[in-house]
Amino acid sequence: MGLDIKYCQSRGKIILLSIGGATAQLNSDAATFSQQVWDLFMEGSSPYRPFDDAIIDGVDLDFEQSSQMDIIQFANNMNQFYKSGKHKYYITAAPQCPYPDANLGNLLSQAHIDMAFIQFYNSGWCDNSKYGLPHWPESMNYYMWDAAWHNNSFANPNIKLYVGAMAGTGAGNPGSYVGPDFFANELKELQGNYSDSFGGAMMWDMSWAR
Incomplete structure (x- = not known):
């Protein structure tokens, strides 16, 4: 794995350690864990x-339930470590699309996070499968995340927002899946409408891509 990581980094890829998950609980104190x-x-x-x-190159925080560990303090601790290092490091988060996210909303507003990989899937009304319906933009609420960006609601005013999608029907609720052509058109329109906050795309996960 170490050799693979260094090879990918030599090709310009950022390697992050994802912490959390759908059911994860961390009982460590933030100082020890960081x-x-x-x-x-x-x-x-x-x-x-x-x-x-x-x-x-950093850590990605994906807590879909409340964590017993203080993740805000953890992120702040990691940012302090980063300042002492020789490398460029990142902290990212993977909130679900309802804004503000129930478990990561305070993290985004109180700790410096470089990128938010927003899960526009498995979340019902704001899934990107609803994008383009007659009641757009209410169907997919990227506009709410963009408004928060412009209102300086995030601790990092330059955070970039990524639109997350399922890479295949088996990656989550099949009803949340959108095909590659649909997703590409969606991203193109969002990039044009929200160029300040828009960072790109995230897919969960590439093992499901065909």
Whole structure:
């Protein structure tokens, strides 16, 4: 894995460690856990580094339930570690599309997050499968995220917002899936309408892509 990580980075790819998930709970305190992540995966020191001397480029926070760990403090701690490092690091988050996200909304407003990979799937009314219906823009609420961006509702005023989609019908609720042509047209229109906040696309996950 370490060699693979370094190869991908040599090709300009950013490698992030995703923390959380649909049912994840973390009981660690933020100070201990942030130190462990820094030591195991970044420029810290540990005899147990799973990727040997490979250094990843940051962490992605995907908490779809409330976490017992203070994720805001964790993110702030990681940003402090980043300042002492020699590499460029990132913190990203993967909120669900209802704005504000129930579990990551406070994180986005109180900690510096570089990118938000918004899950416009498995969330019902704001899935991107609703995009383009007669009641647009209410059907897909990217406009609400863009409004928050322009209203300086995020701790990082330059955060970039990514539109997340399912890479295949098996990646989640099949009703949330949109095909590649539909998604490409959606992204093109969103980029044109919201060029300040728009960052690009996220797909979950590429193992489902065909």
